[in-house]
Amino acid sequence: MSDSPLPRSFTPPLSPTTQRGRKRHDALLEAAQRLFLERGFSQVSVNDIVAEAGGSLSTLYRHFGNKEGLFQAMVEHRSHDIYTALTADDIDSLPVEAALTRFGSGLLHKAMDDEALGIYREVVAESPRQPELARRFFDAGPGRMRQVVKEYLDRRVADRSLPPVDTAALAGMYLGMVLGEWHLIQLLQLEAPPSAEAIDARVTRCATLFLGGLRDAPD
Template sequence: MSSLPPRHPTARHSPTTQRGLKRREALLDAAQRLFLERGFSQVSVNDIVAEAGGSLSTLYRHFGNKEGLFQAMVERRSHHVYATLTGDDIDELPVEAALIRFGTSLLHKAMDDEALGIYREVVAESPRQPELARRFFDAGPGRMRRVVTDYLDRRIADGRLPHGDTAELAGMYLGMVLGEWHLIQLLQLEAPPSARAIDDRVERCAALFLSGLLARQP
């Protein structure tokens, strides 16, 4: 049984006017600020509306409830990353170059302060609200894995990679990229790595992953 409150009956209507879009963005901006400052459990929909302006009915109409607003916030943050990953030219790149694009897009975004803050909030709330964790995973990490899985499926279909369990392989590659660096930053144990260090790490991961994968080819 879900622990989330019921959604408003007019939940998640897409805004159709510029005014509606601006109100929706204002609510998302306010929610992100407050969630990161206070923690998800310490923020109410009334707090978000007071910060953003507008009304509760507007929030309910666009997002359904606080959890729906959180999911939309994650999806918004993720959108430009996935646009890069699914660009028209991705299938024209050499496989290693495509893997590097996937990896650098993921690691640069996963290591920024806002992404780390959201991740910490989800981990803190997941025992009480497992459905929130599921929504976060589906909108963020799960979506990334699906993008890479689909890419590997296409490379198997065109003969550039050997057959294999592409969902498992995608998870292995993304796990290599994140590795201990992501955990260290979540725990705030070290200063963040430089952009160059991130790029170098992803290049090594892509080379190791691809060489291991091709070594399995008959």
């Protein structure tokens, strides 16, 4: 399904600066997410989104650029709470294990909810045909999370809370531990979702094992 072409006067996406603009921005995000999950990304056009949310195509283009930009904004919006958890003002005052547990718990809870799983399935299904969509998803979600963990580990290496390590590689390893087979099982809908208590217990264990292995590793 093709989208309407970008208007000749197209300009890069802008952040809303008024209450009315923010309401329109949020309405478009909500409509896009609902339609993407119901029909699939490729089966939804910008016209469909505008019809669902109200407003105009020019508003959508002004705020998001195009359908792919809207998708990226949707992923960034969903990852915002996790991102802010590890960039909060108090995060550097916490013990390293507590900070990683806070981040990991927020990530796993968010990654295991129905909407996040639906978006992930849609990206995997579309990625062979639309690799740019997959790149936008990775940069706005998993890639952003890996970067913020790396930056946190960089600060802990700098203040000598951790030994000198390859923080980029270790950030990816920690995320892999936290998500693990649980995320895959939920993506494939093989089992009932784990409880909130089980998720928190898993993340606590992951943080303990991760830091124990890091500190016990030879230089």
